[in-house]
Amino acid sequence: MQARYGARPTLLGARTPRVEDDRLLAGRGRYIADVALPGMVEAAFVRSDVPHARVRGVDATAARESPGVRAVFAGSDLDLRAVPDRMPWVRPVQHFPLARDRVRYVGCPLAVVVADDRYLAEDAAELVEADLELLPTVGTAEDALSADAPLLYPEWGDNLLLSVEGDGGEVEAAFEQLRTVSGTFTTRRHTAAPLEGRGVVAEFRDDRLTVWTSTQAAFVVRAMLSAVLGLPERDIRVITPDVGGGFGQKNEIYPEEYLVPWLAMRLRRPVRWIEDRHEHLIAATHARDTSIELSAAVRDDGTIAALRGRVRTDLGSGEIFPAGYGPSLVAVGSLCGPYRIPHQAISVQGVVTNKTPTGGYRGFGGPEGTFAIERLVDKIGRELGIDPLDLRRRMILAPHDLPYETAAGARLESGTHREAFERAVQLGERMLTEERENAGPGAALGVGYATYVEGVASTTFSITGTWSSQDSADVRFDADGGVTVAVGISAMGQGAHTTVATLVAEALAIPMEQVRVVMGDTDTAPFGLGSWASRSTLVAGGAIARAAEVLRRKGTDIAAHLLEASPDDLELVEGRFRVRGSPGSAVSWSQVAQSALNRTFELPPGVEPGLEARATYEPPGLDHVPRPDGKMNAAASYTNATHAAVVRVDTATGVVEVVRYAVVHDCGRVINPLTVTGQIHGGVAQGIGGALHEQLPYEDGQPLATTFTEYVLPSAREIPPMIVEELGGPAPETPFGVKGAGEAGIIGPPAAIAGAVEDALAPLGVTGIDTTPLTPSVLRGLIEEARS
Template identity: 85%
Template sequence: MQTSEHGSPTLLGASTRRIEDDRLLTGRARFIADVVLPGMVEAAFVRSDVPHARVRGIDTGTAAECPGVHAVFGGAEVDLAAVPDRMPWVRPVGHVPLARDRVRHVGCPLAVVVADDRYLAEDAAELVDPDLEPLPVVGTVEQALADDAPLLHPEWGDNLLLSVEPDTAEVDAAFAELRTVSGRYEIRRQSAAPLEGRGVVAEYRDDRLTVWTSTQAAFVVRGMLSAVLGLPERDIRVITPDVGGGFGQKNEIYPEEYLIPWLAMRLRRPVRWIEDRHEHLIAATHARDTTIDLSAAVREDGTIAALRGRVRTDLGSGEIFPAGYGPSLVSVGSLCGPYRIPQQAIAVQGVVTNKTPTGGYRGFGGPEGTFAIERLVDRIACEVGVDRLELRRRMILDPQDLPYETAAGARLVSGTHRDAFERAVDLGERMLTEEREKVGPAALLGVGYATYVEGVASTTFSITGTWSSQDSADVRFDADGGVTVAVGVSAMGQGAHTTVATLVAEALTIPVERVRVVMGDTDTAAFGLGSWASRGALVAGGAIERAAEVLRRKGTAIAAHLLEAAPEDLELTGGRFRVCGSPGSAVSWSRVAQSALNRTFELPPGVDPGLEARAVYEPPGLDHVPRPDGKMNAAAGYTNATHAAVVLVDAETGVVEVLRYAVVHDCGRVINPLTLAGQIHGGVAQGIGGALHEHLPYEDGQPLATTFTDYLLPGPREVPEMVVEELGEPAPEMPFGVKGAGEAGIIGAPAAIAGAVEHALGVTGVDVTPLTPSVVRGLVEEARS
């Protein structure tokens, strides 16, 4: 048992085993493909192999006559409403789950076949004959923005889903007086690659729809199903089974999630669809694909007085909800990092092209913004003639600077920005020295750093136009003193059950084993917006803290009556209410629960039977829309970290090997160090993939990486020895003092690795990822010349 800063016992900070792991590791988990219902049939989709075309017709006759086929539908036969466009600040897309008039990317669903099993459905799908009239392809952002560009949505008049132009007057004044240093920074197209793909099962029984889906946000799915299917939310139940990884990609709502329920209602029998990996790489949302043009007005000492520039993202066809422009806004909010940069004016363009829609992916714009500012700082250091680390020291926030509002509007209340940076530098320089002793002085060895802040528990209103940031918890005692807690966050492998159980046990001073957690079912869980943006521990914790306070007050009143003592004389510790100074006079939660639920005649006057509480928590201080000055505090809190990466570059092959890695991190109070380390290790592994390997190239609208043969993921050999250190003290502005850490590992990796490659080669301008061997060989030639 740990002790808190006040010396009292606490469960927080203890490295305990995750309560869900036994079930997951022994094959007793139930993933979406494990959902099998009596009479269930299977669906397969016919997808466009043309990137841009007009749909003239779909011939389904031959497929419908195949043995075992129950139905074949084209878009014209599906009477679903268009997915609502609820964001007035972006162009309306009006996309429908099954294409009717036009396809805008390879992988767009054209028709669906339902058969006795997936094999029969796939065979029949090959006989569906779509009549597509090819249209000019918009293959790149440059093509999309050309004056004579073909238009994906002719009613718009251009190919901009989103365009934001800030007021630059104050920033322009700084640029008129000071030196300018500029760069273009690009993170190319990637995709999340969860171990489990997407999938949906639906059943319509007794005038009620039940949908099992691999999602991060069950209640949001329910709300969107209601809008598109035309059913009241009360007649829809959404269940999230075990989810084998989400990473933001499963926080989108896909055409299949509307179509499979529609089929179940139409056919009056359960229907299932399970994504294969080829479908995943062409139809599940892509990510990143962002170019940031960034300029700094630089003082004589190299520090930055102002930033201006543009974040431009290739959104693919834009046919997804929530729309894929959200990461661009987060990139804008990330550019100042933990630095004292007084002003910024950053434009945003979300451009549509004939590619798979872009959506959320772990980091959600944070890696892009951090990559740009850290690369620019290194460029400034080179041009001004200042050591790259010394320049950061001149700008980084000190404790006395807090609270601090960044130029983008983020309110930083707590953090260890300078301490994390200095500790990471110590680790990085030591790792570099140790590796140099192993490989010799001639090897191309380098170390790079990235320091940043990460917004956690952000509002979702700016990308959904509907939901904001709240979450709920129902905490209920049983008569034996056990507790059931129902929460609105969801699990996808990140240890959410353990986190929630630990917080409940901490708040009520009971063992974790006495807590049962319910989540991922809209009929039994408390309303919530799911797990994304590193929000789970914070918002669930806030609701749990409030519900527990209600229970503690009621429990104290009942215990005081049983002990014939004054409530103010009681303290709760170790699951027992005891009279202060008299340890022998005490009653347990079990005894209190018996009185509240069974022996109700023992309750004090005015206290009703029952021992349960529901609470809702919405983080304070959030801006759900931009303020009049354009600034926005879009997150409930901000973690900080610095990454250090040591790399070895092979000059002949261009291969970059990450030898050592360190993360010094501050997420406030740590709930479980093992879970936190797992989150950061996994995030760094994904960051290494994005920095060195993962890329989804296109040619004339055709995807060139449609299997894992072409889309390269890091394996165990590519993930190095890693040091993770936590600096944080309890964050005073947050429930339980916690902030969140789900995306911390991935945000700094691209910038730190690029900086290390630049350091190894002795060049500037390592401004694009992934740093594939061909890219690195070009840099080596530049260094040699």
């Protein structure tokens, strides 16, 4: 069918303005807080202010008598099922939307108050008295693993939600023969902090539940609501309005998403809950909080023969679905990066503590794993007296190495690993030279690099125990030649509407203006798993390509009949089926649609009325569970990039300023350069925040950053001028040759910035930077230690 295309400028790669932006910029967006229904009441939650306690009772008498209050419920009042533990390879948590027997973190919901408005609900919530018997607090992962640690789940016998040992036969042989270089690399706890917080609205009408929620995965929410509420999925409709940022944090399913619908069913009226920022910082999932102990068996030339070590993550209380151990597994798969490292044996420990549960956040383990291996490579170079850039050149994959399977099992079919690295080094050296020429005497300037691969469109089975990786598309012509496409992915600001419209227009050779995109509604969109893991473009593109192929074939048959020509003689150009060599003999998609939908007597024999197609795409070659050798190819494809960061360090105050930044990136065929560049800029900004500013410290189980006064986000002032260059061409292993770009920007900054800071402070003898964030107090301590 491809041969039937005529010469036509491709839409792929054009700098097309985003189709969704005019509506959003003009204030016509509809976010969760904009959903208002007749008779709606508001919910407020009573949350634990202690990290660990036994619940002896909840007294809501005064709250129920408060003005405007419609109902108050505690955990013992609910007739809900526990959130199912679908992963047989982890310990069961059996948590409920409201705590019943124990609270295990500050912010855990204990009770809910429903009132005529949020202010009355908040006032009444302060009157609820919880009788809590304090229990010893487990403050850190190390504390949790001590022999006398209090147990969060006594039936487990320890505090390990997940424990996986690495298989180390070939690895141990390398360590017996070669030099060892080791380090421990820590990424502190922080969070996504999207502009829009969480929220839920629910209505139960005509025996059917409709739920509006700010989520990245509407169909997964529907399935979990069915499991907990006991309703068939067909009786639940989940709608995702405009989402003001998700970043993986809204790919979790929260207690409030079960409870607000239950309230709507119980009270027989619409209920809304919108969280405030204080709630968000203590009750929405946190991220990172990972320590990676890593050792390399190193040959004489510095190259790595084998890795061994352990990824240990503080999962908080673990009371979330999907459970927060997924990034630990991705970190394991990220450790080899784009390097020829033949063997690795990495164990994983997911530890529960009395903190807010951890979950997904953009990068999903990639930043942690990249930080560890890039810092270790720098350390190897330093200990062996080898330029760390030359050391990377000795290991990095070249074009002739592809396809290549990493030690973790990832199959890299395509990529520009060496080219991206060399180009980023050129940019880094140029940026550093320019900054030094403009800097005053004694300025502490340095450059650092991070190179990595990122799995995109991964399986979700290993963290959900239920879903794999497929997604769907419905493509339907109207009689006037317009097209409506419905897809199972979600929009959350990443330009998904523009991407889908572009792919449909490209596949059908029609203008983008003729395409209408529908997503985020389980009643109107086909089944899909949502948007996460940089999957949207690849899986939606695969489904669109298959549906478009069906439509092109049918359209060609109809057009050939109308033109009294052979289908093999037609070509599709600019929305018209024309006879090759006879441009005047042509019919448009509109004419074809008229025959298919209205003038059906014009259809050729055997062709059914209608002009629509549904298709599902499942990326091939994925491992949904580990293979017998323990390896796993968990992603449909792999992007690659190298980042270069130039920093200036104030040695008196310890303040780090990122003054220049460059990303050389390869995500296969670029659909829209504006969208890709925007995604990378945003990811780098978040990566700078995690590398230098953002952290969620605890003391005795109490969170110390509960407002934006204590939780420091980077502003525009902290984001430097940025160069973004795209390499590579269409990936041979994917539909349209595309990969993914949603998470690439955030993976490199921690490693690149740490390397740059170490380079800037090398004259002072500062080495071994192995922890982020690099706050001023941390840097001052390192400088003072080196000087002493």
